[in-house]
Amino acid sequence: MTELRRGPVVPQVAGLLRQRLRRGDWRPGDRLPNEVRLAAEFGVGRSSVREAVRLLVQDGLLDVRHGSGTFVATGEPPATRDVRQLVRRARLLEVYEVRRALEVEAARLAAQRVRPEDVARLREDLRKRQDERDSDPAVFVDADLAFHRAVVELSGNALLLTLFTAAEPVLREILTDLVRHETHLPDSSPAHADLLDALERRDPDAAVAATVANLDPVLCGVRTAVTLTPLGQPE
Structure with a gap:
C-alpha cells in the first residue's frame, strides 16, 4: 500500500497516477486497474480515485470509456489538445x-x-x-x-x-x-x-x-x- 502525506487526498492520488504514467507502467491505450484495485493500492476510498482520474482526464492523460474502463489516452486532434x-x-x-x-x-x-x-x-x-x-x-x-x-x-x-x-x-x-x-x-x-x-x-x-x-x-x-x-x- 502506498503511504500518502497528511492533507487532501485527491491531488496526491492524481500525482501518484501521473508518476506511474511517466514511468511507463501503463502505455498509451492500456487499460488501468479498476477503482477497487487502485483504491486498495493507495489506501484511499473509491471516490478519491474517481476524482483523481477525473483530473487526469481533464489534462488529456486518461480516457474514461463508460462500460469499458479507464485507458491511457492516445493521440488527440490539435484542437482537443488545446482545450485540455x-x-x-x-x-x-x-x-x-x-x-x-x-x-x-x-x-x-x-x-x-x-x-x-x-x-x-x-x-x-x-x-x-x-x-x-x-x-x-x-x-x-x-x-x-x-x-x-x-x-x-x-x-x-x-x-x-x-x-x-x-x-x-x-x-x-x-x-x-x-x-x-x-x-x-x-x-x-x-x-x-x-x-x-x-x-x-x-x-x-x-x-x-x-x-x-x-x-x-x-x-x-x-x-x-x-x-x-x-x-x-x-x-
Missing part, C-alpha cells in the same frame, strides 16, 4: 490567485514577527532550495514549498497556515508539472533572496514587494495563456 491545455492552465490560474493573496499577507505579518533565529532557519531553507534547482522537478518543488511554508508559519496566523496546508498538495502537483514541462519560466531566485533580506530587516513593505515579484510573473503568464491562446493555434 487551457483547462489545466485555468486550474493553475485559480490556485495561483489564491496563493498570491495568502502569501502576500503572510509575508507582511512575518516581517513584523520574525526573530533572528527564524531568519537563520529561513536562510537554510533557501539554501536547500537553491541547491535543488537542477534536481528532479518534484525534489525542487518540495524544497521551494518548504521555504514558502516557513514564511507562512512565521506569520503567526493559524488560519493562513491552515489555508496554505490545504493548498499545498495541489500546488505541489501543478508546480511540478509546470517546472517539468514549461521551458520559459522566469528565475525567481532573486525575489526569494529579496524576501529573506526584507524579513531580516523586518520590513513589511519590502517583504510584500518581494513576494509579488516572485509570484506575479508566473501568474501573469498563466493568465495570458488562458485568456489569449486561440484554440487550434500553436502557442
Whole structure:
C-alpha cells in the first residue's frame, strides 16, 4: 500500500497516477486497474480515485470509456489538445490567485514577527532550495514549498497556515508539472533572496514587494495563456 502525506487526498492520488504514467507502467491505450484495485493500492476510498482520474482526464492523460474502463489516452486532434491545455492552465490560474493573496499577507505579518533565529532557519531553507534547482522537478518543488511554508508559519496566523496546508498538495502537483514541462519560466531566485533580506530587516513593505515579484510573473503568464491562446493555434 502506498503511504500518502497528511492533507487532501485527491491531488496526491492524481500525482501518484501521473508518476506511474511517466514511468511507463501503463502505455498509451492500456487499460488501468479498476477503482477497487487502485483504491486498495493507495489506501484511499473509491471516490478519491474517481476524482483523481477525473483530473487526469481533464489534462488529456486518461480516457474514461463508460462500460469499458479507464485507458491511457492516445493521440488527440490539435484542437482537443488545446482545450485540455487551457483547462489545466485555468486550474493553475485559480490556485495561483489564491496563493498570491495568502502569501502576500503572510509575508507582511512575518516581517513584523520574525526573530533572528527564524531568519537563520529561513536562510537554510533557501539554501536547500537553491541547491535543488537542477534536481528532479518534484525534489525542487518540495524544497521551494518548504521555504514558502516557513514564511507562512512565521506569520503567526493559524488560519493562513491552515489555508496554505490545504493548498499545498495541489500546488505541489501543478508546480511540478509546470517546472517539468514549461521551458520559459522566469528565475525567481532573486525575489526569494529579496524576501529573506526584507524579513531580516523586518520590513513589511519590502517583504510584500518581494513576494509579488516572485509570484506575479508566473501568474501573469498563466493568465495570458488562458485568456489569449486561440484554440487550434500553436502557442
